[in-house]
Each structure stands twice: as structure tokens, then as C-alpha cells.
Amino acid sequence: MASSWILTALLFLFVVVSPLLALSKRDPERERQERQCKSECERSREREREVRQCKQECEERYRRQKGQGRNIEERERESESESEGRRRGVTGNPYAFERDRFVRDISTEHGSFRTLPPFTERSELFRGIENNRICIMELKPNAFVLPHHKDADIIYYVANGDARLVTIGEERQDSHNLKKGDTATIPAGKTTYIINKDSQRELKIVALLQTISTPGQYEIFFGATGQNPPSYLRAFSDEILEASFNVDRSRLSRLLEQKGQGPIVRPSSEQLQGLIHGGSGGGKWPFGESEESERPFNLFSRRPRISNDHGELYELDETEYSPLREFDIAISFANISRGSLEVPFYNSRATEIYVILEGRARIEMACPHVSGGREQEGSRRGQGEQEGSRRGQREQEGSRREQEQEERGKGQGQEIKYHKIRSDLNPEDLFVAPPSHPIAIRASQEENLQIICFEINARRNRKYFLAGKNSILNQIERAAKEVSFNVPSREAEEVLRAQSDSVFVVGPRQQREGREGEGRAVA
Amino acid sequence: MASSWILTALLFLFVVVSPLLALSKRDPERERQERQCKSECERSREREREVRQCKQECEERYRRQKGQGRNIEERERESESESEGRRRGVTGNPYAFERDRFVRDISTEHGSFRTLPPFTERSELFRGIENNRICIMELKPNAFVLPHHKDADIIYYVANGDARLVTIGEERQDSHNLKKGDTATIPAGKTTYIINKDSQRELKIVALLQTISTPGQYEIFFGATGQNPPSYLRAFSDEILEASFNVDRSRLSRLLEQKGQGPIVRPSSEQLQGLIHGGSGGGKWPFGESEESERPFNLFSRRPRISNDHGELYELDETEYSPLREFDIAISFANISRGSLEVPFYNSRATEIYVILEGRARIEMACPHVSGGREQEGSRRGQGEQEGSRRGQREQEGSRREQEQEERGKGQGQEIKYHKIRSDLNPEDLFVAPPSHPIAIRASQEENLQIICFEINARRNRKYFLAGKNSILNQIERAAKEVSFNVPSREAEEVLRAQSDSVFVVGPRQQREGREGEGRAVA
């Protein structure tokens, strides 16, 4: 009988203590990781809004993991190959952003504003561009965006369509027609509205926003509306509004209590006439010419800087379009013929944000990390080795660091290594190329590739090509070539001079994308 | 007997294990929150000095909470209503700073320097102005501030009094008289001293400091003193001092070991003459004219930019006073007649820091958050819904986020919402208005309201008014008004044009402050 009690006691012990044990034994490492994961969420201070979500993801990640009893490495390896199977290249590195990363700020049946989360949310590598955000605006035929302003400076690039943009100043409005290739700038705080003039086609605008207040954060403000979207006037008390507008409450209510149809609407055909052709009402009449500096500039109004059978490159910088000066931005547009290639090059100072407009691109980039060489350079792992998640990077860095230290112990210095970054990109996917990183862009065999590129920190930027007639490698003196390549200089020069085209060249002749291995070394 | 042992064992179990259980059960969430609270303390790297205190506050908060067995939400709701009862509006949002938030850097019986802690300590929203600090200097009649320099650029605005300011250069001194309305700038590192010339009245100076070294941090350096305040020379070894000054230790000691009377003193009447009228001794004699750029500029020496029966607005920017250029600051002074109102407006680029000088103000501001609409827009919660504590914000954001996701799941985009920020402010209270945020300022019925405003990032800033004759909403074209407000354009225009004054207008006619509900919607 006693022993039955004892058994009960032991059972109790087991029931009570073992979970505790489990808690203390199983958790420390996992908890540490979860804590670290969350603490990384918090480190990124500018995104107050996303911290919570980020932490939830941490929790989910470790909760799932707990249940499955597998370690993170396993899970990551798996998700890597999943993603490889699903869509090769894009998820495997921190520089490529798939279009589904965009978040819908505004979305109605008539159109949407979609914004990419702050770059620093992806990686601290992007701290240098944290003030910059990318946004895509799409409007259905004849859709109208209600008057609003943002606390960010904006550069529009019109990818498609035909629109009228009105900007409201204290004493005047300005009206601009926008068509494909137009670049326009809107200073922070400027109230604007926009109408898709075309009754058939969508309007698509790719915008770069530079935040001016909290770095990386911006907000949108609607005023001339009622409840949907709410007018910012609704945030004021009745008494303030009555006194400000010198009307009584009931008349204000008629205005500010209207239900509304949302921030993007389709006006009646009568209203459309007024919106498309402007004119009557509102501002001083006739309203003036817009200042030259505020007029849109069409990227295709000048000759391309580079043009041959394999591609064209259009560029616009502050020397040609002064509004870009305040942004320190240049804009370029590349049209690469199907099957063709933009040879490897790098930018000296600018970080480039490429947005695919049409066609499919493969981008390859060399990404330096001074590391201890845990991975065989030129190994077959290739594409997957850039894990996008920060934790992954850290871990990698960590184990590299360990080996570095051994290395350094031998007085060797840190090992130099360039990771292979490789991304296959579709329309509305993004790629960010940091300065000095060599990059090559290749169009698919099926269609021409159109890319718009925002160059951040464009002033004093130089583009250096590494192959083709204007390759800087060719400028190296003969003796230096010989010592550097460690082959007779004649041999090096023959290779470096074999390409007689520049910038855009014939691409790889056969379509090998399907069958070639990832990260195959040059051998 | 056996069972008594067993009972003992079970008792033991209970005694030993249950606290453990409690530890594991009660703590996780609380510990997590406390950890998060502390980790937020640490995130803000620039305030090494405050991190510890911040963490102590975290500990206290969660310790108290533990004892009381109430959850944070309960506590916060309580403290909210407490603060509402005590002083409405000011504690309820991150943009208002009560005067008791100032910390005494220096304080003697003859005067004080009080400084507001770095803005980023309050909220990461203020990262864009983290280099800016606000300081108030008050000197009793005839008080004298010993020579010192700071590692920050300084803008003085003289709110009251009559002073002589001396700045020490390598080859000259400059002497400036300061009176009410004067603005003066002092570059970082410049040694200065200041005397309240008036034997009856206090001197009050409101200063903006821009830090130049560690962002948001500055220090004060006294040199020509002995022990109180200590001279920075005391940090050097005897041998260095002897060699530097070419005198022996005993004579140096006579100087640097003087007890002193503190950093702010009241000189003898004989000394006063020398300090007030300058002249003999010290610098080269006669000492020169100050460079024009360094002379103070009186804000009231020009006509106000705006002036009517209800108020006046004086402004000073870099085009009128070149020393402001390096700061990218403009200064404005608003005098709003009692019972009057400055109609809603926003700044396009500048963050404005308002310091109340005289009278009482009610400031209302619309604060956008793209959110999932947990709270009913226009609900009665109003004022309290902006919890100043970051944790509170996070939590709110978090639950909004959850709902957003549902929302987005339906393809709706995020919901737009403008919180009602409302603050009642007294002299020396501060209000920070970020760019693009609509704001209205109202004087109390009892007295005129005087506000000094530092506009940070003033270059290219525009002020847009939303009501009154120069309202930008009036500039919207007729068709656009109709679509936006969703009422016949005639109706919208009648409301928007009813106010024939601009900027400053007749305020709400009855004093309703006492009886009106908070956050009452327009209806």
C-alpha cells in the first residue's frame, strides 16, 4: 500500500518535474535563439510598426521548431531547397526582393499603392539607403486618387499609361501630363491628385520615396474627404473646425461625414471630363504655367547613352534634370535584347535599385566577405549559400569568424572570398546592388528585358565595366597584368581584348538555364 | 506511518516545486515584457547615461505590477485617467513635453540651466531630430555665468531680460547686448560668459543646441575656475600644468584650489560694473567690433509676416540671418490673441518645436497611423489613445497589425486613420509637430498666447494652411473637390470659402473646455 503511495508520489514527481526539466533543459539554446531573434527585431528601431510582427514570426519559428524537434539548420536547409525548387535564385540572397514582398498600403477595386518594407528590415547591410523606399502605384482605367500628401520626397517613373497629375500650392495648382518614360518629382508635403486618363489601359508608376522625418518611415495624409478615407480634418474638435472654417457644425458634418468610396475611385464620366482636362473651379483661373524645375522629364527624350544591337541604356541625372539634385539620385533605364547580356560592371559610389518592368532577368553579383573559408570557393552550393535571414548570416559569420581566428593565429590575415549571388527575376521583382559589387545582367531567351534603376548616392558615381572594349582591366599595365594574373601578359591581354563590343553583348548562345548546375566553378 | 512520510514528501514537493512552477508559470510573459522593456532601453544607444535609469524603471514597473497582480493594461488605463484628471492632454501623447521633464544641468541660488532629455528617449519617432536639444537658462538679477564652452552649436532666443554676452576668440573678444526678442548663435567650442545686467528682473533664454559629436549628447566645460565648478585644467597633472603655464605649483594651486561659489554667481557691485560695461583688462584693447554674422538679430525688428486682430507671426530664417544657415533652422514667434485660433496647417519638411512662453495653449494635431482600425475612428476615447510609453505604442501597433493582416487578407490594404492628439500647454511646456502633420493652436480665453518655435530642417520648408482664405484645399479643382468630398462641388466650396480671414481667426466663441467631451466626433 505504502509503495502505491510512493508510486503515486513518483508519478506526481514525474508529471510535475519532468516538464520543468524539459523546460530548463530543452529551452536554453532555443530560448536564446528566440530571444536573439526578437532582439534583432527590436534593434531595427525605425520600424515600430513591424517589430511586433517580426517578433511573432520569431515565436512561430521557434514554436514550430520545438514541435518538430528538428534544429534550425535542418529546417533552413529544407526551406532553401523548397524555395530553390519553387523559384530559383530570388530567395537565396538578401539583395533580391520578390514582388510579393510589397505590402499594400492602399487597395481598392480601382487601384493600389504597394510599398516595399524598409530595406534595413531585410538586412543591416542596407543602412546606407534606409531613407529610401520603393512604391508601385497601379490605377485601373480612369481611376482617380484623391488629393493627399506624404511626408516624403517622391520621384515618379511612369512605367505605363497616360495620366494627369495635379499639385496644389498655396497660391496655385500645377497640372502635368504623364506618359511612359516620364520622371517627375513631388516634394514632401505637397498635396497632389492623379487621374488615369486612359479608359482602356492601366497606369503603372514606380516611385522612389525619400523619407524626411523618421528614417525609413512615411505616412499618407488625405484631407479633402469625409469618412473613407478619413479626412485628417476629422482629428480636430468641432469647436476648432467651426471656428477655422467659420461655418456651423451641421454644414461641416455634411462634408466630413460622407461615407466616401475609398482613396482610389472611378469618377462619373462627367466628373472625368473635369479631372482629365482640368480647368474650372478651385484655384485661381487661369492657373499658371508650372515652374520648369517641376515639369516631368521624359527619359526617352534624349539619345541613349549606350546603344547597340544588344541593348540600350538611358540615363538621367541632376545635371540634366535639376530636381534630382536634392535627392542625390540618378535614374537609368536598360533595355536588353532577348538573349543578350550586360557585361560585368560595378558602380563606384551608388547603390542601385533595379526594378524589372518587362521580361525576365538573371542577375549575377560578386559579394565579398572576408571570411575563414568554411565553404569551398567555387563549390557547387552556389546559389543557396546566401541565406536571406539575418540569423543565418550571423551564424555563417560566426563560424567563419572562428576559423578566421585560427587563420589569423597563423599570421595569414583574413581570407578573401566573393560569394556568388544569382537571382532570376520577374516583373516587379527588385534587386539591390551595393557600390563596388560587380554585377552582370542577362535577358532571358524569350523576351526583351526592361529595367528601371534608381541610383542612390549618384553624385560622383562612376560605372566601371570589367569586360568589353571599355573594360578597366584592360587599362592595367602589362607588367602589372603579368604579376596579377600570374600568366604571360600576352595571354592575359588576348583574353581581355577578345570582346570587341561594349556594355551590351551577345549572351550565352545556348539556353542552359535548365540543365546547368548551380554555382559551377570556372573549370 | 509510511503515509505520513509520504505526506511529508508531498509537502516537500509542494514547498519546493510549486514556487518553481510559479516561477515558470507566472514569469514568462512578465519577464518577457520586462526584458523587452529593458532591451528598448538599450536600443537607444546615444544615451549611455540614461540606460541604467531606464532599466530601473522597467524593473520597478514590473516589480510593482507583480505585487499588485494586475496586468499592465489595467495599470495604464488607470494612469491614463489619473493623468487626465490631473492635467489633461499633456501626458496622453508623445508629442507634448511638460516643463517638469526638463532636467537641471546646473542649478545654484542665482540661476539654472535646464535641459530636455534627448527626444529619441521619448520615442524613436524623433530620430530625425535627435541632434537637437532644448535648454532653458534662467538667471536671477545681476547673476553671472562663469566662462565655459559646450560641444554643441547653440541658438539663443531671449524670452525676457537684458544681458551682456561675451564670446572669447583666439585673438579677440566680442561683446553683445541681448534683450527680449534677440536671437544669437554661438558656435560649438566657443568660450562665453553672460551677465544679467538688470538688477530687478530675471533673464530667461530659450536655447536650441545642436550636438556635433555623439548625437544628442553634449557636455559643458568650465576652465577659468578653481574647485566649484571644477576647472578642466584640474584634470591635467601638476607637471603638465607647471610646464604649460611656466609657474610653479604653489601659484597654480592658489588659482585652481579656490573653493569657488558655483557656476552661476552674483558678483560684488564693483565687479558688476566691469562685467556689465566690459572694458578693462583681459583681451586686446580696444577690442573690435563683432563680425556682422555674429551679431544678435531681433525677431521684432522686422514687420511680422502675418498680422491681424487675432494674432501676429514673426519669422526669421537663414536668408535674413545667415548664422542660421549652418543649423538649417528657422525661428518663429506667434502671438495669438486671447480666445483666438491659428487655423489648421502643416509644415512640408520642418519639424517644429513649440515652447510656450506666456499664456495657455491648446494644440490639436492629426497623427496618421496606417492601422487595422481596432479603435473606432471618432470614438470618445480621443485624448487618451496616444499612450506616450513606447511599450503601449508597440502593443497597439501589434494588435492593429493582426487586424491589418485579416484586412489585407481580404485585399483591402491597410486602413488609414488619424489619431486625435490634443494637449493643453502651460508656459515652458513643449510641443513637437512633425512635418506634414496638420496642427491647430488655440489661445485660452484668459490671456494672450506667446510661443517661440524652432523649425528644424527649415530649408525648402513650406507652411500650408488648411482653412481660411489661403487654404490649399480651396485650390483643388471643382471636379476633384466633388469626387473627393463626395458632395456637389458647390456645397464643398461654400464651406471651404466661408472663412474670410486667414491664419489667425476668431476662436470658438464660448468657453467650452470645461464641459465638452474628449474626442467628440464631428456629428
Added chain:
Amino acid sequence: MASSWILTALLFLFVVVSPLLALSKRDPERERQERQCKSECERSREREREVRQCKQECEERYRRQKGQGRNIEERERESESESEGRRRGVTGNPYAFERDRFVRDISTEHGSFRTLPPFTERSELFRGIENNRICIMELKPNAFVLPHHKDADIIYYVANGDARLVTIGEERQDSHNLKKGDTATIPAGKTTYIINKDSQRELKIVALLQTISTPGQYEIFFGATGQNPPSYLRAFSDEILEASFNVDRSRLSRLLEQKGQGPIVRPSSEQLQGLIHGGSGGGKWPFGESEESERPFNLFSRRPRISNDHGELYELDETEYSPLREFDIAISFANISRGSLEVPFYNSRATEIYVILEGRARIEMACPHVSGGREQEGSRRGQGEQEGSRRGQREQEGSRREQEQEERGKGQGQEIKYHKIRSDLNPEDLFVAPPSHPIAIRASQEENLQIICFEINARRNRKYFLAGKNSILNQIERAAKEVSFNVPSREAEEVLRAQSDSVFVVGPRQQREGREGEGRAVA
């Protein structure tokens, strides 16, 4: 029998529960500290690479501590006195960096690049200079650095030797001869190579790098090489390389698969001729004159700004050498005669980075902290009281803060205090002097002292001397002197005017370094 069961149960309890208890009892404080330590690692976001190591150090620190059962304070006190015994002054404060803090980026038998870790890794105090890194390059006689570029702007100062530097542009190369005293700038992304022309002497270059992408981080890119160092071209796929260079794989392989001899090599004597004298091959021939702005500028080509028996000061700023403009940097070189002293002075805006080139220096600096006076100002603790570790600082700050609050409770304001920073520095040691901090530099009795100084944020910087003929303290008016020093003005003036030399003066006459106490007060 029953009781034996019970004993077993209790034994079990003991075995199972006591570790749990121990876990919960022993750990919390230590774990908290470890967590805090790690979390501080994470706060510093720009150094993804170092975070892991930093955390390992945290773990080690607390692991060791656990084993030893001593508290951290004990350990630190110990290590303090160890370091004092080993090498006085340098380890005791955050401003001095011993030469062994440099990390080897690259190291072969023919030379090395050594870089100091980002300053913010040492302390958040250095956030204002986080974009700046210091690097030392040393090349053995006739050593050659293979062509490479960095994603950072670079300023070279040639400390010793004779070199040829070639920079590669798109259409031209430029070749520069470098000798002792030369300053040259290399813009980010510019491909360069360099050869030590001298067959006997080492080449030593001290470089300041300003990062342009991720703050504080830069990378090195080699292109014209094979496997060692790897060429960034190896990161591209075969097909891209074949198409880009228009050659087939086998010929590329010949180039890119060469084993190589490392990033710094010693060329054959035939190759040396080509590298030293330039000329044949590679670039367009003859290649042009370098642009004036890119030519090196010799610091000694102008007269020293200050020169007397005790020392010389050479200065170079953007008005004399325009390439410095983009850096906002000035460079100065001080040669202080043995036994002499540069009297106390401070910079108004610039942070100065001193690198000792020859001789030994003692630097003393006054470091302000508004504090609660836990430590007796002028106490004998002196030198050790600036604990380099951040945790140490925090703790100090914390306890100061506690006392401040008491102090403030009495309405006294915060106490002003200047810590004594004192460092003995050898060649290649660094010292960072923040703006406004008074500093004095003294050469040892044995040899002249040569220091190169990079002034960061040099624009509008002024240097104010506190002793000697041009002391600003002398510019203070007589009455102000009297009130400030609290002695008759005649007495103050006698002391302040006793030194008839300026800037460089006779140093302390006896060599007291060995026997004098640390932090002895002036008394």
C-alpha cells in the same frame, strides 16, 4: 521498507530538484548580465561580422566568472591593475587604442593591411565618427599590391618609403610617386595598385577610410587575379564569363584558375622594371597627366604653421588641397622635440585621431561627465577610473545617476566633473580626442615625437589653446577673471601670462614618469 522507498523518493527529489533550484537561484543576475552583454553586442548593428565574436566573449566572460565564483567587479579591478602594471594608461580609457588592436585584413610574407575595428565597437561615444576607419599598410622592399578597389574613400599619408601608385580609370591610368609626407586621396571604387620602389626600405602608409555604403564597413575587391586572392570574376558563371569576354571556357580557365601568390607579392626583377617605371602595355599610350586634384600633396612642402625650438606643426586642409573637401578632413603633423610639450588646447568641432609615428607620447585629456560625484574629484584613483569596457561605464553611470537624483532632490543640479584621461603611447598606438575636450601632448625625454593627425569634421574647426601666449583664458576680461577664479584679477593674470612661448613649450624638467602617482591632484 516503505521508508527506504521514501528515502529513494527524497533522494530523487534532491537530485532532480536541487539543480533546478540552483538553476533558478544562481543564474538570474548572471544570466541577466550575460544577456545584457550580448544584447549590447547586438545593438551595434553595423558590425554584423563581429557580433558573434562579441557574444562569445560575453559567454566566456560569464562562464569563467561562474567557475571562479567571483563577481565581475573583482575581476575587473584585477584586470585593471594587471593592465596598469603591464602598460600604464593605454588600456585605462576608451580613447586610446594600442597597436595590437589592429586586425590583419591581408597579410603575406611581403606585407600587410591592418585595420582598426570600427570605433563604435569600442564605445557609442564614437557614433559621430562611425564612418571612419584607420588602416596601416606595410610593404616589404619591392613588394607589389595586386590591382584592387575598395567601397570606401581613402586618404593615404605616407609615413615612410618610396612608392608608385597607379589608379585605373575607364579611359586612362594615372601614376603617382609617393614619398614620406605625401597625402593622396583615392575615391571609392577606384581600382589601384601600388609598388614599393625601394629595394631596401619598407613602405608604410597610414590611411583613413570613409565608408560609403554600410556605415563603418568596407570590403576589398580583387579582379585581375586567379585563385589567390580570388578574382571577383570567379563569382560569375561560366556562361556569363564566356559571353562577356567572348572567349571559351578553357582560355578563361587558364587565367582564373592560376594558383597565384597572394594579394601582396614580390615580382621578378624584370617585372619590377615595368612596375616601377610604368610605361608599356595596358592602357592607352602615352597615358595622360593626372588631374591636378588627384596629385599627392606633400605636407612638408609648405612652411609649418607653428615652429619653435620645442616643436613644429604642419597642417593641410581643404583650402590647400581640394580633394580633402569631400572628406571634411584636415591632416596635421606634429613634431614635438624630446622632453617638450604641446600645451593644453581643444578643437571646437573636429574629432582628432592621433597616430603615433615615432617616439613616445603621454597624452592627458579632460573628459567631462556630469555625474553625482561618487568618486572624489582629484582622488588618487585617476587613471584607472575610465574603464574601457562599456559595461563598466554603464555601471558607473548607473550609480552616478542614483546619486544625481539625490542631488537633484536637493535642487543642486548635476555635479560637474572632468575625469583625468592619461595615456602613454608608442608608435602605431592611436588616441581619439573628441571636440571641446582639452588635451595636452608631451614627448618623452628620450626622443622626438612624431604624430600624424586626422581631423574629422574639420570644416569651421578652430583650435583654442589654454596656456601660452595665445591662451584664450587670457582674453577673458579682468572683472570676469576675478569672479571666475575667485582671486584678485592681478594674481590670475600673473599666472596666465607667465608663459611667453606658445603651443610648444619646454616640458617638465625632470623625468618624473617613473615615480609620480597617478591622478595626483593639483595641491
